[in-house]
Amino acid sequence: MNLISKKKGEKNVQDEKLNPLSSLKASEKRYVSDKILNNLGIKKEQTLSAMKKFIEDEIKKLQSMSQRAQSMAYFDDIARYFGTRAEEVAKFKDAGGHVVGSLCMFVPNEIIAASGALPLRLGSGFHETAGPANVILGDAGLCPLVKSTLGMRMAACSPYFEMCDLLVAPTPCDAKLKLGEILQDFVPVLMLNLPRIKSGAVNRRQWAEEIGILMDKLELLTGKKIKRKDMKVSIEKYQRAYSAYRELMNIRREADVLWGRDALLVAQLSYYDDIERWTQNVHKLVAELKQMKEEGKTIISDEAPRIMLAGSPIIWPNWKIPDIIEESDALIVADELCSATRALSNPVVVDENTKRGMIDAVIERYLFPCTCPCFSPNLERDDNLLNRIRDYKVQGVIFHVLKGCHLNALDATRIKGILEEEGIPMFTIESEYVMGDYQQIKLRLEAFLEMVRAQIDII
Amino acid sequence: MVIKESVNHVRRPKISEWRLIVNIAWLFVINSVLFGVFYFSTHPLTKNIFWPNLSTRFIVNNPTTSFLYQIQSRFASGQETYYVDLLVPFMIFILLVVILGRVWCGWLCPIGFIQNILLRIRKALGIPYKDVSPKATMVLNQMGYVLIFLIAFLSFAVGVTFLGMHNFWTKSELPFESVAPPRPIWIFLQQLVGLESWDSVIPLSSIIVAILVIVLSFKIRHFWCRICPAGALMSLLNRRALVSIQKDGSKCTKCRICLRACPMDIEEIYEEKEKDNVTHETCIHCYRCVELCPEDGCLSVTFMNKTIATSKYPRAPKQKEVVG
Numbered sequence: 001m002n003l004i005s006k007k008k009g010e011k012n013v014q015d016e017k018l019n020p021l022s023s024l025k026a027s028e029k030r031y032v033s034d035k036i037l038n039n040l041g042i043k044k045e046q047t048l049s050a051m052k053k054f055i056e057d058e059i060k061k062l063q064s065m066s067q068r069a070q071s072m073a074y075f076d077d078i079a080r081y082f083g084t085r086a087e088e089v090a091k092f093k094d095a096g097g098h099v100v101g102s103l104c105m106f107v108p109n110e111i112i113a114a115s116g117a118l119p120l121r122l123g124s125g126f127h128e129t130a131g132p133a134n135v136i137l138g139d140a141g142l143c144p145l146v147k148s149t150l151g152m153r154m155a156a157c158s159p160y161f162e163m164c165d166l167l168v169a170p171t172p173c174d175a176k177l178k179l180g181e182i183l184q185d186f187v188p189v190l191m192l193n194l195p196r197i198k199s200g201a202v203n204r205r206q207w208a209e210e211i212g213i214l215m216d217k218l219e220l221l222t223g224k225k226i227k228r229k230d231m232k233v234s235i236e237k238y239q240r241a242y243s244a245y246r247e248l249m250n251i252r253r254e255a256d257v258l259w260g261r262d263a264l265l266v267a268q269l270s271y272y273d274d275i276e277r278w279t280q281n282v283h284k285l286v287a288e289l290k291q292m293k294e295e296g297k298t299i300i301s302d303e304a305p306r307i308m309l310a311g312s313p314i315i316w317p318n319w320k321i322p323d324i325i326e327e328s329d330a331l332i333v334a335d336e337l338c339s340a341t342r343a344l345s346n347p348v349v350v351d352e353n354t355k356r357g358m359i360d361a362v363i364e365r366y367l368f369p370c371t372c373p374c375f376s377p378n379l380e381r382d383d384n385l386l387n388r389i390r391d392y393k394v395q396g397v398i399f400h401v402l403k404g405c406h407l408n409a410l411d412a413t414r415i416k417g418i419l420e421e422e423g424i425p426m427f428t429i430e431s432e433y434v435m436g437d438y439q440q441i442k443l444r445l446e447a448f449l450e451m452v453r454a455q456i457d458i459i
Numbered sequence: 460m461v462i463k464e465s466v467n468h469v470r471r472p473k474i475s476e477w478r479l480i481v482n483i484a485w486l487f488v489i490n491s492v493l494f495g496v497f498y499f500s501t502h503p504l505t506k507n508i509f510w511p512n513l514s515t516r517f518i519v520n521n522p523t524t525s526f527l528y529q530i531q532s533r534f535a536s537g538q539e540t541y542y543v544d545l546l547v548p549f550m551i552f553i554l555l556v557v558i559l560g561r562v563w564c565g566w567l568c569p570i571g572f573i574q575n576i577l578l579r580i581r582k583a584l585g586i587p588y589k590d591v592s593p594k595a596t597m598v599l600n601q602m603g604y605v606l607i608f609l610i611a612f613l614s615f616a617v618g619v620t621f622l623g624m625h626n627f628w629t630k631s632e633l634p635f636e637s638v639a640p641p642r643p644i645w646i647f648l649q650q651l652v653g654l655e656s657w658d659s660v661i662p663l664s665s666i667i668v669a670i671l672v673i674v675l676s677f678k679i680r681h682f683w684c685r686i687c688p689a690g691a692l693m694s695l696l697n698r699r700a701l702v703s704i705q706k707d708g709s710k711c712t713k714c715r716i717c718l719r720a721c722p723m724d725i726e727e728i729y730e731e732k733e734k735d736n737v738t739h740e741t742c743i744h745c746y747r748c749v750e751l752c753p754e755d756g757c758l759s760v761t762f763m764n765k766t767i768a769t770s771k772y773p774r775a776p777k778q779k780e781v782v783g
Contacts, residue, residue: 242775243772346753354584359588364715364716365714365719369712384712
């Protein structure tokens with residue numbers, strides 16, 4: 001199809017009606033009309049400065065941690081959401097590059113990267129932007145991650161959101177389903193129908209077709225066919241990234257040299273950082289941590305409770321819960337959050353280097369080993385948790401449930417029973433993005449950590 | 460092939476490479492005469508050597524036969540012996556298969572080797588394989604038993620003279636030999652080397668079968684292994700063999716890599732969560748699943764309860780140096 005001219009420079013003057021991507025966009029705003037937006041009276045500048053301040057405060061908190069690795073400086077820099085990385089992406093975009101955003105960890109980055117576009121994961125962790133979304137959503141109990149992400153686009157506060165040519169929205173839960181739908185008022189959105197019953201061949205076929213549609217759209221967007229070599233290069237790029245993160249996990253397992261908050265941040269920045277540079281810096285960090293381990297340095301006393309974070313995603317800079325845990329002299333040694341380890345722990349394993357073989361490897365990796373609570377059955381999650389608890393010598397599990405994340409709340413009930421049998425204390429904590437519940441959460445978490453400490457003393 | 464434990468620098472079992480080496484080495488051993496390396500045919504003890512897998516006796520100096528040939532020739536030689544002479548080959552067959560299972564197919568069979576090579580060529584060319592549905596896989600696997608029945612029955616009928624079947628098949632031309640794919644392949648190879656004259660008789664049917672097998676095996680992974688009658692016989696003992704694939708169900712993430720990698724489309728290794736021994740009847744022990752499984756210690760190959768190879772998290776591909 002020659003609907004998109006392949007010549008440079010002609011891209012901007014193309015007839016919008018001929019652009020097949022425009023068919024994705026709703027012709028009129030169904031949820032968020034201009035009138036509503038104007039009536040909301042969003043103060044963009046104020047929100048932006050509040051967001052920037054929030055990030056700076058968080059980074060300061062991180063920098064004040066004792067014995068912190070030097071290599072984290074790079075990650076602090078990237079963690080400034082509006083900083084260098086935003087400028088880089090803007091430059092990439094100006095040079096004719098395409099930016100494809102995604103709202104969930106089910107979107108195969110390898111395929112987006114193979115098409116030549118830049119994959120960015122756009123879940124938001126800012127509580128400042130949840131306000132405007134609250135007005136139109138009409139459901140105060142909705143997941144704050146979704147509210148914040150929608151508000152981010154409504155207030156036009158995210159530089160990455162503004163640069164998106166296409167937004168890929170998988171539908172793991174109700175909130176994300178409607179988020180994708182509402183965002184069509186702003187950006188072209190491709191919804192991916194995620195099969196939620198992992199029973200085998202049928203779901204695989206369905207998911208493969210969904211990803212096939214994504215590939216077609218990407219090829220139309222970039223005007224370039226995804227070739228076998230492109231796939232190979234991009235898969236290897238991400239394999240290196242997964243492997244680097246794995247090494248980071250290994251060193252965390254061997255010695256207490258990395259703060260959990262730092263590990264969460266490193267994982268999180270793979271969302272929108274240049275993946276190759278990110279990999280190199282993870283290697284640097286690992287090398288430094290190895291040195292620390294050899295010198296016998298530890299960041300926290302051995303008596304500190306070893307905590308594992310599980311449950312709903314914790315997205316930068318919403319570091320409320322990790323902050324509370326680690327400021328109360330406990331160490332997050334492991335996590336199974338889809339915003340961190342879960343997104344990076346399963347490698348893409350290619351059996352045959354044919355194009356189809358590689359695509360199969362990618363699509364299966366993004367669906368089947370995932371232990372998102374949206375799946376049924378989801379027994380692998382229990383095994384996964386238990387294995388991690390064993391590997392990292394976890395002494396207590398804090399199961400984080402974002403308010404309105406019913407799926408995680410339901411899984412928490414099951415997992416609590418399983419962990420009880422193993423003698424591992426688990427605490428389910430429900431939280432919002434807003435800072436209003438800070439003191440209450442702090443009180444409850446500290447009580448739990450005290451209990452874990454007491455249990456360690458008994459043993 | 461002992462894999463050393465190392466946490467940070469994880470080495471993966473390179474089973475595919477080992478398999479290719481063993482395949483080639485065994486080819487030299489059993490068909491050694493073909494390459495003029497050495498003989499083992501003159502001594503009476505080694506004269507009648509046979510393997511459980513598909514072999515051929517049409518090798519000029521040094522015929523090796525398969526258990527299938529033993530069945531056919533003993534049955535075809537008539538009822539006077541009451542088929543007691545089948546007992547010894549049968550026991551040798553059971554012994555060999557109990558020790559190695561269908562390792563005979565994946566690692567030691569010349570036809571298995573040809574299919575391995577075809578699979579590698581296809582991979583290198585970047586051509587995707589043809590998917591075989593679970594139903595078709597099942598039907599193909601049953602084909603082997605049908606063939607076994609036909610082979611045994613027809614040989615038996617040849618032996619029993621009053622049926623008159625010996626007019627069609629004789630002892631020098633047994634039923635399966637007119638369709639067996641190894642025969643034309645080896646004769647052709649020997650003709651190329653100059654060991655066999657170009658006017659030696661090859662039944663047209665076996666040439667057609669051989670070409671079909673080669674073409675289908677190119678597109679369908681290990682096509683012949685799915686319908687092989689010798690393989691079907693070995694399948695009966697495959698689960699009880701001393702070599703087995705073991706699985707630690709608690710480490711499995713159900714990522715389907717083992718299922719995608721399996722050239723025989725075996726679903727059991729992927730599905731199984733409880734049992735330890737996941738060696739399937741049709742498993743040809745290529746251990747591609749063990750090689751590719753990314754979970755440390757989830758799948759492993761054991762021989763008499765000793766672990767030979769274990770699955771490991773993959774090593775990252777090397778970064779190519781960027782010029783400029």
